[in-house]
Amino acid sequence: MSGLPPLALDIDGTLTRPSGHGVDPRVFDPVRDWPEPVVLATGKAFPYPIALSDFLDVPHLVVAENGGVVVAGDDVHVHDAGARIDAIAEAFRERGGDLGWGDADLVNRWRETELAVRRDAPADLLRDLADEYDLAFVDTGYAYHVKPREVSKGKALDRVAAHLDLAPEDFVAVGDSENDVSTFERVDHSYAVANADEKAKAAATVVLDDAHADGTLAALDDIRANDA
Template sequence: MIRAIALDIDGTITDQNRRLDVSAVGAIRKAEDSGITVCLATGNMLCFAKTTSVLLGTSGPLLAEDGGVIFDQRTEETCVLDDKSDELKKGIELLEERFGKIQHTSSSLRRQTGRALEKTFDLKEASELFRENGLNIAIIDSGFAFHIKDPAVNKGKALKKIASILEISTSEIAAIGDAQNDIEMLKSAGVSFAPANACSEAKEVSTHITKNAHGKGVKEAIGFILQKNE
């Protein structure tokens, strides 16, 4: 029995231009109406997740900043996981030494547990640069930006915290996501779905790959969950 759904936002319920795919909206509300708690899980900031939650009508805890920030909507309590602010600062300095001036996204400097950078440099080279200099920080591609963060912070670990808040097990949670920053969440959930547009790494760890992309894929996944719950 699936009792909650952890749902990525960008690239999953939005299209490649970050516009909401309305195909998903009715399915999300149908899941909530059936008693399944929908939990938004995004690499974006908490304020973005809160706004999206209100518009979609989701009731579950919010997972923001790739799992670095968790917000319980029932109690309005926020949990911020430790980050590596000093190492992140050093990492950005190294990136600018190698690639020139690094462009942050508009929300980057307001983040509490990491930074989001425009995709203007080589990801693999940046990762190797951190390794060579002994920095224990991760860099991942969210599909829309490069995120640098504490490697201990990810959506999979945050999913366990969400399960605890909801007083259920992770086996009772379904996860839907499309990008590299969703991989740990997809692996930790009881059942997982990658929409047709997902990156190959997300598809490899998911138990199901939908025939449709973006919001239509989410609608397909939720329909499957509701049918199995009957």
């Protein structure tokens, strides 16, 4: 063992450039070279973090769709949301809503367990429909998500940790959004980057002075210093 903890890292807002979009290439080497397991935990559809794992050259340890999909080696778990996701998307459109991603909808095309909607859509309508279909509404700062209430990034981390024969509290987490709160609540130490929302900041052990990837790189430096 290296003495360093395993990591649970959000992607959007956490591994991204100062603009908040696009993975910052400066994180590639520090993440790839981290000597303990690194879990990528995101609200994106699961092909995206799988591809990022490949580009980073790290094992497939992925929490996607806000916990709806969990990938740990050969173990792929997809939460069964029933027909609710297709039904709420149809109802949203019937009541005048627009998912906002155009005809191709590359945001939802490979999404299996939840629905993502652009943040310029009518949030109140989406919240009302989420209640109607017994789903949870989450604002990640990048999109509105409607997902099963029973799934979360934190519960998904439990599954990955068990696969690795680790405890969730062994991990250190870095994130920026309310969808990271459930992860922060499970680990012993967590960092919210400076651009994080208030819920994430309130749940984190440390609120960083730096934003986006600068914050994550500062967190990794702090972890190394504390474990030296």
